[in-house]
Amino acid sequence: MMKQKKIVAISGSIREGSSNTNILKSLATFIPEDIDYTIYNGIKELPHFNPDIDRMKPPAVVEDFRKTLDESHALIICTPEYAKGVPGVLKNALEWLVSSAELYKKPVAVITASPSTSGGDKAHESLLLTLGMLDATVVKNGSLLVPSVRTKFKDDATVTDESIKQALIALVSSIANEINNRLTL
Numbered sequence: 001m002m003k004q005k006k007i008v009a010i011s012g013s014i015r016e017g018s019s020n021t022n023i024l025k026s027l028a029t030f031i032p033e034d035i036d037y038t039i040y041n042g043i044k045e046l047p048h049f050n051p052d053i054d055r056m057k058p059p060a061v062v063e064d065f066r067k068t069l070d071e072s073h074a075l076i077i078c079t080p081e082y083a084k085g086v087p088g089v090l091k092n093a094l095e096w097l098v099s100s101a102e103l104y105k106k107p108v109a110v111i112t113a114s115p116s117t118s119g120g121d122k123a124h125e126s127l128l129l130t131l132g133m134l135d136a137t138v139v140k141n142g143s144l145l146v147p148s149v150r151t152k153f154k155d156d157a158t159v160t161d162e163s164i165k166q167a168l169i170a171l172v173s174s175i176a177n178e179i180n181n182r183l184t185l
């Protein structure tokens with residue numbers, strides 16, 4: 001029997017009512033029915049990355065995080081920019097994946113959303129560098145900046161801006177195509 005196709009999403013914001021988490025929720029509408037889509041909300045539980053702990057048996061939360069990504073066919077990240085960079089909680093989570101390599105060649109899409117007009121471009125650029133170091137594969141249409149985010153979504157995770165909606169549909173479609181192409185190879 002074919003393994004269930006899975007996409008995991010991670011928000012770089014762990015606050016209640018996060019606009020980035022809402023964007024990830026809004027994507028559920030566009031995900032094909034044969035793909036299981038889950039927002040992983042455990043990154044706030046991960047300890048600070050420490051190579052000493054990494055060399056010993058890592059804590060259960062780290063094992064769970066790695067297993068979740070290992071079992072997924074693709075990853076979608078949506079994050080704010082904090083202090084012109086990637087929020088520490090997200091960067092910390094990615095550091096736990098350096099030695100275990102769950103993102104190696106994995107299809108990935110990256111969205112950065114901010115109330116500012118820059119869309120969080122510095123965090124976006126930095127995140128792409130980190131994903132490059134991890135050898136993840138950023139898919140076609142898989143890199144999206146959402147400036148002035150508060151004018152483009154309703155609170156209940158519904159996208160109201162048509163061009164952003166089309167960009168999100170293209171991003172999801174690209175991720176789904178990449179999963180399907182790999183499974184038919």
Ligand SMILES: Cc1cc2nc3c(=O)[nH]c(=O)nc-3n(C[C@H](O)[C@H](O)[C@H](O)COP(=O)(O)O)c2cc1C
Nearest residue numbers: 013018019020021080081082083084114115116120
């Ligand atoms: C500590 C802190 C630093 C921030 N730094 C930036 C920044 O460098 N660039 C930016 O565009 N927005 C910055 N912001 C604003 C965030 O983009 C804004 O709070 C956003 O709504 C957070 O995303 P969320 O709604 O998903 O939590 C910062 C916010 C905080 C709390």
